[in-house]
Every structure is written in C-alpha cells, then in structure tokens.
Amino acid sequence: xxxxxxxxxxxxxxxxxxxxxxxxxxxxxxxxxxxxxxxxxxxxxxxxxxxxxxxxxxxxxxxxxxxxxxxxxxxxxxxxxxxxxxxxxxxxxxxxxxxxxxxxxxxxxxxxxxxxxxx
Amino acid sequence: xxxxxxxxxxxxxxxxxxxxxxxxxxxxxxxxxxxxxxxxxxxxxxxxxxxxxxxxxxxxxxxxxxxxxxxxxxxxxxxxxxxxxxxxxxxxxxxxxxxxxxxxxxxxxxxxxxxxxxxxxxxxxxxxxxxxxxxxxxxxxxxxxxxxxxxxxxxxxxxxxxxxxxxxxxxxxxxxxxxxxxxxxxxxxxxxxxxxxxxxxxxxxxxxxxxxxxxxxxxxxxxxxxxxxxxxxxxxxxxxxxxxxxxxxxxxxxxxxxxxxxxxxxxxxxxxxxxxxxxxxxxxxxxxxxxxxxxxxxxxxxxxxxxxxxxxxxxxxxxxxxxxxxxxxxxxxxxxxxxxxxxxxxxxxxxxxxxxxxxxxxxxxxxxxxxxxxxxxxxxxxxxxxxxxxxxxxxxxxxxxxxxxxxxxxxxxxxxxxxx
Numbered sequence: 268x269x270x271x272x273x274x275x276x277x278x279x280x281x282x283x284x285x286x287x288x289x290x291x292x293x294x295x296x297x298x299x300x301x302x303x304x305x306x307x308x309x310x311x312x313x314x315x316x317x318x319x320x321x322x323x324x325x326x327x328x329x330x331x332x333x334x335x336x337x338x339x340x341x342x343x344x345x346x347x348x349x350x351x352x353x354x355x356x357x358x359x360x361x362x363x364x365x366x367x368x369x370x371x372x373x374x375x376x377x378x379x380x381x382x383x384x385x386x
Numbered sequence: 387x388x389x390x391x392x393x394x395x396x397x398x399x400x401x402x403x404x405x406x407x408x409x410x411x412x413x414x415x416x417x418x419x420x421x422x423x424x425x426x427x428x429x430x431x432x433x434x435x436x437x438x439x440x441x442x443x444x445x446x447x448x449x450x451x452x453x454x455x456x457x458x459x460x461x462x463x464x465x466x467x468x469x470x471x472x473x474x475x476x477x478x479x480x481x482x483x484x485x486x487x488x489x490x491x492x493x494x495x496x497x498x499x500x501x502x503x504x505x506x507x508x509x510x511x512x513x514x515x516x517x518x519x520x521x522x523x524x525x526x527x528x529x530x531x532x533x534x535x536x537x538x539x540x541x542x543x544x545x546x547x548x549x550x551x552x553x554x555x556x557x558x559x560x561x562x563x564x565x566x567x568x569x570x571x572x573x574x575x576x577x578x579x580x581x582x583x584x585x586x587x588x589x590x591x592x593x594x595x596x597x598x599x600x601x602x603x604x605x606x607x608x609x610x611x612x613x614x615x616x617x618x619x620x621x622x623x624x625x626x627x628x629x630x631x632x633x634x635x636x637x638x639x640x641x642x643x644x645x646x647x648x649x650x651x652x653x654x655x656x657x658x659x660x661x662x663x664x665x666x667x668x669x670x671x672x673x674x675x676x677x678x679x680x681x682x683x684x685x686x687x688x689x690x691x692x693x694x695x696x697x698x699x700x701x702x703x704x705x706x707x708x709x710x711x712x713x714x715x716x717x718x719x720x721x722x723x724x725x726x727x728x729x730x731x732x733x734x735x736x737x738x739x740x741x742x743x744x745x746x747x748x749x750x751x752x753x754x755x756x757x758x759x760x761x762x763x764x765x766x767x768x769x770x771x772x773x774x775x776x777x778x779x780x781x782x783x784x785x786x787x788x789x790x791x792x793x794x795x796x797x798x799x800x801x802x803x804x805x806x
C-alpha cells in the first residue's frame with residue numbers, strides 16, 4: 268500500500284531523535300483529539316538556530332514518521348525556517364497520498380514544533 | 387441459525403470501496419440502513435410531509451399519526467406501560483444529557499453519590515462526571531475483572547444511603563461486554579431496602595439509568611424483566627436513521643422533572659411573562675423534532691423485530707467466535723473483551739503488535755474493510771485495559787463469515803507491510 272513506503276516504515280521503526288532534552292530552551296506538547304495521538308517536542312535554540320531537537324509521544328506510523336523526518340530537517344536551521352514549513356512540505360516528505368482522516372496524523376509533529384518555537 | 391444473504395436488503399453493499407467489495411464492520415458506530423427504512427423516509431417526504439401537532443390540515447394530521455404511531459411502537463418494543471413515557475431525542479447522548487440536566491440538576495446534592503462502570507462510553511460518563519463536579523457529589527466506578535468483564539459483585543459495596551443514581555451501559559461499545567442488568571436491578575433494590583431499614587437519608591431511592599445505545603439494537607430490552615428508571619438508545623445503531631433517539635423514563639419521575647429545553651410544542655399556554663408546560667411527553671420535546679426520521683425509525687423497528695433478538699445475538703456471537711479463532715492464529719495479536727462469547731455481543735477489539743490501530747485501519751480500508759480504530763469514546767476503559775486504542779470489528783445482521791475471512795486476509799497484509 269502506497270501510504271507505507273519503505274522510508275515511512277524505516278522512520279516509524281527507527282525514529283530519529285526520539286527522546287527528551289532535559290535542558291532544552293523550548294518545549295511543547297499537543298494531542299490529536301481524533302485518535303489520542305500525543306507528541307512532545309524539545310528544542311534547544313541558540314542565536315535563532317535550532318541546534319538540538321527531540322520528540323516523544325505515541326502515535327501511528329504516519330505521525331511518528333512525519334515527526335521523525337521533521338526532526339532531521341529542522342536541526343541546524345533557523346527557527347523562522349521551521350515556522351515557514353508548509354503542510355504541503357510534510358505531505359511531499361511522506362510522499363504518498365493521505366486519506367482525509369490521516370492528514371491530521373501527518374501534521375501533529377509540525378503543529379507541536381511551531382507551538383514550541385512560539386513559546 | 388445465522389442470517390444469510392441479508393446484504394441484498396441494504397443498497398450500500400452494491401458499491402465498491404477502493405475498488406473492493408465493501409466489508410462493513412463498523413456497525414457499533416452506526417449500522418447500515420435497509421431499503422425499507424430509506425423508502426419509509428422518502429415516502430414521508432413525498433406523501434405526508436408537514437409539521438406535527440396542532441395542525442388541522444390533513445397532512446399535519448397524517449404526519450402526527452405517523453410520528454405518534456412510532457412512539458406507540460417504541461412503547462411496545464421496550465414493554466413500557468405508557469407511550470407518554472417515551473421521549474424522542476436526537477440520540478442516546480441527548481437522552482442522557484436530558485436526564486443529567488433536569489432530574490440530575492434537581493436531585494443530586496453535595497455529598498450524594500453516582501455510580502457508573504469502567505465500561506462506559508464518554509456519553510454515559512462525562513454528563514455524570516460534570517454533574518458531580520457542579521454539585522460536589524461523588525462519582526464511583528464499578529471496576530473490571532479480567533477480560534473486560536464487569537465486577538458486578540463489587541456493586542453492592544459501592545452503593546450506600548447517599549447513592550442517588552446508577553448509570554450503566556447494557557453493552558460495551560468498545561469490547562462488547564454485556565452487563566447483566568436484571569441482576570443489577572436486583573442488587574440495587576436489595577441494597578436500597580437495607581438503607582431504608584436503617585433510616586438512611588437516601589429514602590428517595592436509587593435511580594437506575596441504562597445506556598442501551600449498543601445493547602438494545604442487538605438484544606432488545608424488556609422493561610418488564612428489567613424495570614429500570616431510565617433507558618436511552620439510538621435509532622441509527624439499529625438500522626434506523628441518524629438524529630433520532632429515545633429516552634424512556636418512569637412516568638412518576640417524568641412528572642417531577644423540570645423542562646429540558648423551552649420553545650414551541652413543550653408549552654400549554656404562554657403569556658408575555660409566564661408559561662405553563664405541556665403534558666407528557668411533549669413537555670420534553672421542544673421545537674420541531676426529526677419527524678421523517680422518527681417515521682422511518684418505525685420501519686427499522688419492524689425490520690429488526692422481524693429478525694428477532696434471540697437470533698440477532700446468536701448471529702453476532704457466531705461471528706465473534708469465528709473471528710476470535712481466526713485472529714488468534716496471528717502471532718502476538720492481542721484480543722480484548724470477554725473470551726467467552728456468551729458474555730458479550732458482536733464486537734471484537736484487537737491490536738496487531740507494534741502497529742498503531744490507525745495504520746491497521748488504513749490498510750484494511752485499502753482492502754475495502756471498514757473497521758473503527760481509536761479509543762472508541764471510552765478512554766478510561768482503554769486505560770484499564772492497558773492500551774491507548776484498539777482496532778474494532780463490530781458485527782450486525784448483514785455480516786457473514788466471508789466478511790471475517792476478508793478481514794483476516796487484510797490483517798495478513800498489515801503483518802506483511804509492517805513485517806511483524
């Protein structure tokens with residue numbers, strides 16, 4: 268099935284940057300009320316640049332893989348670049364058509380990253 | 387005996403889903419509708435559409451007769467004494483909220499106690515939880531035994547002279563457990579007699595409310611056998627339309643309850659500064675109800691009763707037995723709910739190890755298999771089962787062994803894709 272390409276399953280089973288950062292500068296948490304998925308994002312920001320990032324929570328393959336990929340993408344980038352990430356960017360990253368019910372799964376990580384930066 | 391070939395009565399099975407034959411295993415969310423129900427709603431709009439009550443023209447009188455005719459049908463269906471004890475609502479949720487915000491507001495005081503069970507759907511938990519918060523009353527919970535069976539023996543201990551209400555599901559929507567309501571009524575009435583003897587403050591007694599949303603469509607309900615005070619259920623889970631629910635309440639309780647909503651049809655006379663309330667049951671049906679929906683709910687009641695509830699429950703359980711056996715063959719697959727199919731209804735909740743139920747659901751959907759995934763509006767129950775969510779197959783009269791076979795093949799795909 269298209270939705271579960273090799274890279275999605277890889278990020279699901281071997282999520283990058285899974286964990287917590289105890290002395291992080293930014294942290295946020297949110298849930299997807301539809302399914303109860305949860306994501307916590309920890310960021311260390313120095314001079315406007317995200318120098319470290321981690322996530323924890325529970326979720327489906329789509330939400331976990333999307334968050335894992337985003338973690339890899341944002342480290343080393345300016346917070347403004349992370350805030351500018353569009354939903355389409357995440358859909359492209361996943362690379363497979365999502366059914367309407369699964370769009371929220373894909374976007375949970377991005378929503379919490381932006382929430383963390385804005386805190 | 388099992389029902390065979392009822393799919394032909396349901397037009398939805400003519401369509402394909404993702405290019406595959408539809409395997410519908412989400413009847414615990416809402417059931418499919420037979421042609422007779424769809425036709426009945428169409429017929430209402432084509433032949434007799436008008437607003438009910440107070441109309442002197444022919445259409446209004448016909449519509450009123452159709453609407454009130456279904457009220458009588460519901461009365462007979464649940465074995466209530468009077469049709470005026472049957473109130474039409476939007477659904478089970480509204481029925482329960484109606485009781486919480488009228489009877490509950492009036493009768494629950496600080497330090498009173500309300501008892502619910504660990505199986506409850508949010509709609510039979512949150513109204514009571516919030517009422518208890520408002521009134522500084524105490525919410526007590528009947529715990530689970532293993533396999534999702536309710537610890538009914540613990541009920542006696544939970545009841546006390548301050549218990550005002552026991553709100554209990556007839557069947558768990560998430561894992562299928564059936565609650566022995568007849569036994570519950572006995573336990574409550576025995577306990578109540580004891581409290582009266584010691585002259586407790588709870589002399590008004592303990593009211594019993596049954597959430598029949600899941601159970602009634604699969605088992606029916608006989609108030610003669612289970613004389614509860616309130617019964618709530620929905621049309622849409624028993625092959626009727628959405629947006630129609632029933633609240634049964636004992637007449638003597640209804641008579642003491644303040645109005646729920648104000649407006650047309652619930653009043654007897656209105657002056658600029660005051661109003662008097664209409665007779666039962668209209669006092670609790672403000673505004674124009676779902677007339678066409680109620681009319682076609684009547685057709686659904688005819689359809690379901692013709693099949694017979696003994697047969698329906700037997701049919702559900704045969705499918706559950708078959709599905710549990712089939713699913714148990716998958717390595718590591720976790721099954722929730724009663725192992726003994728005679729303790730439950732047509733529901734099989736499960737998880738594939740290491741795979742989130744949403745992913746299981748998406749892969750099954752791709753094969754045309756519709757299941758429900760998530761917490762099933764029963765988060766506290768999920769917690770006591772030790773999971774966040776499950777994948778749930780739920781059966782009804784139109785399902786057959788082939789549906790289970792198709793699901794097993796689709797679950798194999800989950801195993802293949804995720805390399806479980």
